[in-house]
Amino acid sequence: MDFGFTEEQRMVQEMAKSFAEKEIAPYVEQDEENHYYRREILSKMGEMGLLGWSMPEEYGGNGMGWMEAVTALYEIAKVHTSWRLSISGNCWGPAMTILEYGTDEQKKKFIPPLLSGEAVGSFAMTEANSGSDVGSMKMFAEDKGSHYVLNGSKMWISGGHTSDIGLVYVCTEEGGGPKGLSCFIIDYNNTEGIERIPINKKVGMWSAPTSELVFENAQVPKENLLGPVNKGFPICMWMLNNTRMGCATGAAALSAAALEGSVAYANERTQFGQPIGKFQLVQAQIAEMKLEDDAALQLVYRAAWLKQNKMPSQQQTSMAKLYSCKAAVNAANIAMKVYGSYGYSDEYPCGRWLRDAKQFETLEGTSNIHTTIVAGIELGYQPNR
Amino acid sequence: MNIVVLLKQTFDTEAKIVISGGKVDPTGVTLVINPYDEFAIEEALTLKEAQGEGSEITVVTAGGDVAEQALRTALAMGCDKSILVSDEALDGADEWAAAEAVAAALKDVEYDIIFAGRIAVDDASGQVAVRVAEALGIPSVSSILKFETDGTVATVTREIDGGNEIIEVPLPAMLTAQKGLNEPRLPNMMGIMKAKSKPLEKKDLAAVGKAAGDVAAKFVIDSVSLPTPREAGTILKGEAAETAPELVRLLHEEAKVI
Incomplete structure (x- = not known):
C-alpha cells in the first residue's frame, strides 16, 4: 500500500494549485458578487490539459487517469467550488460517456472540443x-x-x-x-x-x-x-458513477478550504490575550474538521484508485460522495463559528463555503440515495459495479 | 542553439521557517523552483521557441536527491534534459563550492547562452551564477529585464538608478533574470507526461572531475536566526483632532520619520 504521490501526481498537484491561484483566485470575489461564469477559465483549463482525464490522446486526452484527475480537481475546487463542475461537465460527463458508448463518428466529432475547452459540456x-x-x-x-x-x-x-x-x-x-x-x-x-x-x-x-x-x-x-x-438508463447510471467523483472531490476540497481558513484565523485572532486556537473548545472544532476532511479525502482517493484500476467502485464512490458532503457541510458550519462575527460578513469566505456546501447533499444523487446505494450493495440487494 | 539554465530548489515562499539545531529545518516544507529561476526557464523556453528546430535546453542544479523534483518540473515546463550534481561532499556547500561544482558539470555541455535567476529567495546571496560565469571565463550581465539576440550577440536591458541601461554582450554569456523579464508558464499535462522520459543525469563530484577537497566551503555559518517579530502597533484613542498632536509627536520623536 502506498499513500505517497508519484512524481507525475506531485507535479499535477503543484500545477493545478498554481493554476487555481493564478487563473481563478483573482476573480472569485467579483464573480461571486456578479453571479458570473467566466468562460475563459474553461478555455485555459483545456489548454493546460485539465479537461482530458482518462481519455485517449487521439481525442485530446492528457494520458493521465483518475488519481491525477481528483488531485487536480481538489486543488481547483479548494479555491472556488463553482469550478469543480468543469471537469464533470466536460470530461467525466459527456466526453467519457461518448467514449464508452459512442460511434467512431460521435467520438471524433464531439470529444476533442470538450477536452480542449473549445466547447462547454x-x-x-x-x-x-x-x-x-x-x-x-x-x-x-x-x-x-x-x-x-x-x-x-x-x-x-x-x-x-x-x-x-x-x-x-x-x-x-x-x-x-x-x-x-x-x-x-x-x-x-x-x-x-x-x-x-x-x-x-x-x-x-x-x-x-x-x-x-x-x-x-x-x-x-x-x-x-x-x-x-x-x-x-444504464448509460446514465454508468455516467453518474463517474461524475459523482466531481461532487465527492469538490466536497472534500471545500472542507479542506474551510479547515485551512479556520486554522489561519484561529492562529491570528486573539481573545483573552491569546490566539483563539489555544482554547480547547476551538481545538475540538479544528480536530473535528481535520478528522472528517482527512477521512473524506482518503475515501475520494480510494474510489479514484478503484476506477483507475477498472475495479467495481459504485459503493466506494457513493461512500466518498456521501461522507465528503457531510464533511463539507460540517466544516463550513464550524468555520462560521470559528470566524465568529467576521464569518457572517462578506469579508471572509465562510458564507460562500456554507452556501456551496449545501449543493453537494442534493446534486447527482441526494445523500439519501447514496445511503441506499451503500446499504443496498452491502446487504447484497445489488452488485457493486 | 544550446541553452543552459541554472536552477536552485528553494523553500516555498509561503513556508513557515523553523530553526532547529542552528539550521533551517526542512521537515515538511514544500520545495519549489526558486522563483527567479522560473524567469530564467521561461526566457530559455521563449528563446528556444523563437529559434525553432535544433535548439535544446539543458537545466542544471546541485543538491540532494530531492532536487530531482525541481528538475522534473523544469522538464515538464519544456526543458529538454537535465543534470543534477549531487554529492555528500556538497552538503553545506557555500556559493563558491556550488559554483565550482556546477561549472565543472558544464565543462562537458555545449552552450551558447546560460540563464539563471538573479538571486535565490532562500539565502539571497546572488553569487552562484556570476561565479559560474567567472569559472567558465564568459561574460555575465545580472538582473536583466529584457533580452534579444541575433545568435552571436545578446542585447539586454537592466534597470539602473533613475533609468535603464542597454548592454550588448557577445555570446556565450551568463544572463541572470530579474522579476519582470517575463511571466513564467505552468507546465501543462502533456509536459508533465513527457517529463518522465526526458534525460535526468545524476553526477557526483568525481563524474565532473572534482574531489571533495576541491569544493571545501570557504566560509562557515556561525548562527542562523529568525527576524524579530513585528511588534503590535499603537492605537491612539479619541477624536482625530485630539489625537493628531500626539500622532505627530510619536512620528517625530519615536518613529523619527518626520
Missing part, C-alpha cells in the same frame, strides 16, 4: 417532477424515421444555457421507466426549438450557471443517439 436528467427517481422522467423523443423530435423540459441543469454540447436523457417508449430511456447528444448551437433559461436565484454556486431547458419540437438527427435506443 453538460448533461441533463432532472425534470421538475423527476429527481432521484430518474426513471420517472417525462420528456419524450419521438422517432420520425430520419430524426427524433424532442419535447419536454429539464430542470437544475448545470451549465445548461452555457453549454455547446450536452447529453440529454429522455423517454423513447410511452410510459418511459428505466427500460424506456435513451441518451441523445445535443449540439445546442445548431438545434432549433430549445429555450435555455438561466436559474439565477439559488443558494450557492454563484459562478456556475444552472438552467432550465425547454424543448419544443427540437429535431435531433438519428446519428446523435448515444448507444442503443432504450438503453439510456
